[in-house]
Amino acid sequence: MLSFSQSAIIRGVILDEAQNPIEGVNIKTNTGEGTATNSNGFYELKIPYGVEITVEFTHVSHKRIEQKFNLKNGQEIEYNPVMLIEFEQIATVVINTNTRQSVDGVTSISPQMIRTIKGAQPGVENILKTLPGVNISNELSTQYSVRGGNFDENLVYVNEIEVYRPFLIRSGNQEGLSFVNTDLVQNVDFSAGGFQAKYGDKLSSVLDITYRNPVDFGIRADLSLLGGSIAAETVSKDGKFSGIAGVRYRDNSLLLNSLETEGNVEPVFADAQTYLTYRFSSKFHLNFLGNISLNKYNFQPENRQTNFGTLEDPVALLVVYEGQEKDKYQTYFGAFKANYFVNDDLTLKLIASAYHTTEQEYFDILAQYRLGEVNTNIGDENLGEVEFSEGIGSQLTHARNDLDALIFNAEHRGDYKIDDESTVEWSVKYTHEDIRDRLVEYEVIDSAGFSIRPPRFSQPNPQPYTPFTGPLTAFENIKSLNFVKINRLQSFVQYSKQTDWNGHEIFYNAGVRTHSWSVSGDGISDNKTQTVISPRAQFAIKPNWEKDMLFRVAGGLYYQPPFYRELRDSSGTVQPNVKAQQSFHVVVGNEYSFQLWERPFKLVSEAYFKGMTDVNPYTLENVRIRYSADNNAKAYAYGLDLRLNGEFVPGTESWFSFGYLKTEENIDNRGYIARPTDQRLKFGALFQDYVPNMPDLKMYLNLVYNTGVPGGSPSYADPYIYQIRLKDYRRADLGISFEVVNPEKTYNAKWKKSFRELAIGFEIYNMFNNQNSITNTWVRDVYSKAQYAIPNYLTPRVFNLRLSARF
Numbered sequence: 001m002l003s004f005s006q007s008a009i010i011r012g013v014i015l016d017e018a019q020n021p022i023e024g025v026n027i028k029t030n031t032g033e034g035t036a037t038n039s040n041g042f043y044e045l046k047i048p049y050g051v052e053i054t055v056e057f058t059h060v061s062h063k064r065i066e067q068k069f070n071l072k073n074g075q076e077i078e079y080n081p082v083m084l085i086e087f088e089q090i091a092t093v094v095i096n097t098n099t100r101q102s103v104d105g106v107t108s109i110s111p112q113m114i115r116t117i118k119g120a121q122p123g124v125e126n127i128l129k130t131l132p133g134v135n136i137s138n139e140l141s142t143q144y145s146v147r148g149g150n151f152d153e154n155l156v157y158v159n160e161i162e163v164y165r166p167f168l169i170r171s172g173n174q175e176g177l178s179f180v181n182t183d184l185v186q187n188v189d190f191s192a193g194g195f196q197a198k199y200g201d202k203l204s205s206v207l208d209i210t211y212r213n214p215v216d217f218g219i220r221a222d223l224s225l226l227g228g229s230i231a232a233e234t235v236s237k238d239g240k241f242s243g244i245a246g247v248r249y250r251d252n253s254l255l256l257n258s259l260e261t262e263g264n265v266e267p268v269f270a271d272a273q274t275y276l277t278y279r280f281s282s283k284f285h286l287n288f289l290g291n292i293s294l295n296k297y298n299f300q301p302e303n304r305q306t307n308f309g310t311l312e313d314p315v316a317l318l319v320v321y322e323g324q325e326k327d328k329y330q331t332y333f334g335a336f337k338a339n340y341f342v343n344d345d346l347t348l349k350l351i352a353s354a355y356h357t358t359e360q361e362y363f364d365i366l367a368q369y370r371l372g373e374v375n376t377n378i379g380d381e382n383l384g385e386v387e388f389s390e391g392i393g394s395q396l397t398h399a400r401n402d403l404d405a406l407i408f409n410a411e412h413r414g415d416y417k418i419d420d421e422s423t424v425e426w427s428v429k430y431t432h433e434d435i436r437d438r439l440v441e442y443e444v445i446d447s448a449g450f451s452i453r454p455p456r457f458s459q460p461n462p463q464p465y466t467p468f469t470g471p472l473t474a475f476e477n478i479k480s481l482n483f484v485k486i487n488r489l490q491s492f493v494q495y496s497k498q499t500d501w502n503g504h505e506i507f508y509n510a511g512v513r514t515h516s517w518s519v520s521g522d523g524i525s526d527n528k529t530q531t532v533i534s535p536r537a538q539f540a541i542k543p544n545w546e547k548d549m550l551f552r553v554a555g556g557l558y559y560q561p562p563f564y565r566e567l568r569d570s571s572g573t574v575q576p577n578v579k580a581q582q583s584f585h586v587v588v589g590n591e592y593s594f595q596l597w598e599r600p601f602k603l604v605s606e607a608y609f610k611g612m613t614d615v616n617p618y619t620l621e622n623v624r625i626r627y628s629a630d631n632n633a634k635a636y637a638y639g640l641d642l643r644l645n646g647e648f649v650p651g652t653e654s655w656f657s658f659g660y661l662k663t664e665e666n667i668d669n670r671g672y673i674a675r676p677t678d679q680r681l682k683f684g685a686l687f688q689d690y691v692p693n694m695p696d697l698k699m700y701l702n703l704v705y706n707t708g709v710p711g712g713s714p715s716y717a718d719p720y721i722y723q724i725r726l727k728d729y730r731r732a733d734l735g736i737s738f739e740v741v742n743p744e745k746t747y748n749a750k751w752k753k754s755f756r757e758l759a760i761g762f763e764i765y766n767m768f769n770n771q772n773s774i775t776n777t778w779v780r781d782v783y784s785k786a787q788y789a790i791p792n793y794l795t796p797r798v799f800n801l802r803l804s805a806r807f
Helices: 098-105 109-118 124-128
Strands: 008-013 024-031 034-036 042-047 052-059 063-068 076-078 107-109 155-160 187-193 205-211 218-224 227-235 240-253 260-280 284-309 314-341 346-374 386-419 422-445 476-501 504-521 530-542 548-560 581-596 601-614 620-621 624-627 633-646 654-667 673-674 680-691 694-706 729-741 757-765 773-780 787-794 798-806
Touching: 042 052, 098 654, 107 109, 109 187, 124 187, 124 205, 187 240, 240 729, 260 757, 284 346, 284 787, 314 787, 601 654
Parallel strands: 008 076, 155 205
Antiparallel strands: 008 042, 024 034, 024 052, 052 063, 107 187, 187 205, 218 227, 218 798, 227 240, 240 260, 260 284, 284 314, 314 346, 346 386, 386 422, 422 476, 476 504, 504 530, 530 548, 548 581, 581 601, 601 633, 620 624, 633 654, 654 673, 654 680, 680 694, 694 729, 729 757, 757 798, 773 787
8 A cells, every 4th residue: 555654664575595484583773663574574664754764684593684775755665685694685675666656657766876876977867867768968968858858848856946057058068067966865756757746847857856864973975086075964962953965076187188179178066065954843844955066167279180981081170279268157056945744644844945156158269170181091101190181261269158147936835634545735936037148159160261151141142253242240149138037936736645446556646737927127028927727647556466567647738938048049139928838748657566586677668748839949059058939839759668677686776778759840830850859769778786706896887879869960050951960879887896895794804894885996988989979060171162060079988996985
């Protein structure tokens, strides 16, 4: 049975090596709860939710097992350990289908897995990219697209508080750290569509993070060639105050210096986060979430050589640079959350948050290029050098972009348990956004001594018969100054019920959201209020079958009222009457839990369809999105996602995922073409293993394969003329670690007793050295007048060392 009580439940059967039940296993927690197994080896233990609980399993004839749990309110898990006599224990937690996450269509990811599985961009996103329906084709970026949506269509919450990211970042090189600090994480839930009304107004996905409330003092540290992090947690003697804080530093020089463009690069990213809780009484708790982040990216490029073409006709691009780029992003975020537990059935919450970001993007870079044929004569002393130039030109890019954004939120949330089977949740939220934006950028392109006019330049050039008398203009020139204020009022109410029907377990959820907003500011006279209403529903059934199956269906209307960037068109002008994009979701899913090799496995299947209207078309270059700010398109997306996870190796969780996606849009009724995120096929795998006779020596393999997306055309190009796709994205990251100190063991060495955990690791990013590209640079051939697409490659094979410790 699914539970809505103010606690969580662990249940299972404890067996010995011969698969016989063990009676009389003592089970106790560090908070005082306890029980024992019956004659069938079965136990059930109720524990507090929202805190990390250590559960100890002991028996006079078997080795002790200790396992930590971080469960949510009402969550039920099945934990079936095998107690051994002679060998080391490797504990595992298997989530059964009979959980709130399953019926909600939510994927839960272990925080320990997130901290263990690192990557070129470590964090939650590094795990998300292995899930079906989630596409990341840039290891330098934390941005991800879900089921045909773009980067702006994903919601991120930390302890029910919505968080934001910087606005101006245009490439993964500038991004730095994800907002989510994995050292502070307790729970990670992810929904790729069909989510409930309690989540906000975005079109694609929800990432719901919970930071933990510690129960004792501890320090966790991580150090690698890419930076480091340290986190500390504590709790007062009376238990009223608890706090956790983390500081991270990231230096991507190891990755960026491996790119083809050589130069002096100084990427410095740092942040500090804290989550504090004070319990004034058993009824009233006050929480604070704070974050300060600083990103600095200074780059002075010098030269670049990119070889492309074929073996028969190799071509090289040589570029010499002058100038530099200086970017700086400072963000400050603070939120208070007050919880008042009126009684066991009614909880009232008040959340107030403020987000402030100041961003600057300054660069003046002159690139002088030479495109030519490569010497392929083996034995020639000039082998590999450019001997004949087919194209000569230059490109000058300039930007002086500044943005200052201040966002306030005030929200009341509540939930009321009508009975053991029914719950009502509601919220009212007010948001004020104050944006001050200066956009000044231009690009001048010269080819063989001739300035290239803008692609949409209307005045014809009659040369050589008569002189051209038109003005000399930059290839691209944008200049705007915007002061914009947006006020929003949002609310939702939803009802959840779990019941039985002829022995079958039934769960359903129905809710509705409303969102009203108005845009005002300098030069904006028409600031009418717009309102959208978003009904959503979910239904799940767990049949009373011998096979452990669960079926679910979800759908509804999902709106995305425009944020500031969606209001700004390609010329930098704010269009205040942009409508909310609308999407109709239908998601049908199945979960099948079964035993294979006497170990637990789960197969999750989901088919989905999204029909979209009032679509705001955009272009995508690296991670920069430019909207047309005109709801002049309609679109659709449909696909199938599959994921098989379980204990492929005893005691470890691994999974394999597959996704098929097709998404197209129709702009101004010109016909359907692929959207910028039309990534047809996706394969992901996360595999963990260890040496059986030496279980402290562990390995993980993170594999991703994505087919190419439309993104190889020039940014100014008409998408109906250019539908060039980038090459497939293929990447494999390998990590090997050795646990010098394992928390499940006891040691005689005094220095080892100072650590709870200590591990050293070796990582290989892009193990097979695949050449992946994120965009193309376009240059012209003097003679044929043709344009060449030169790929901008991502990182090659990179090696990293890591040291992790917990005290």
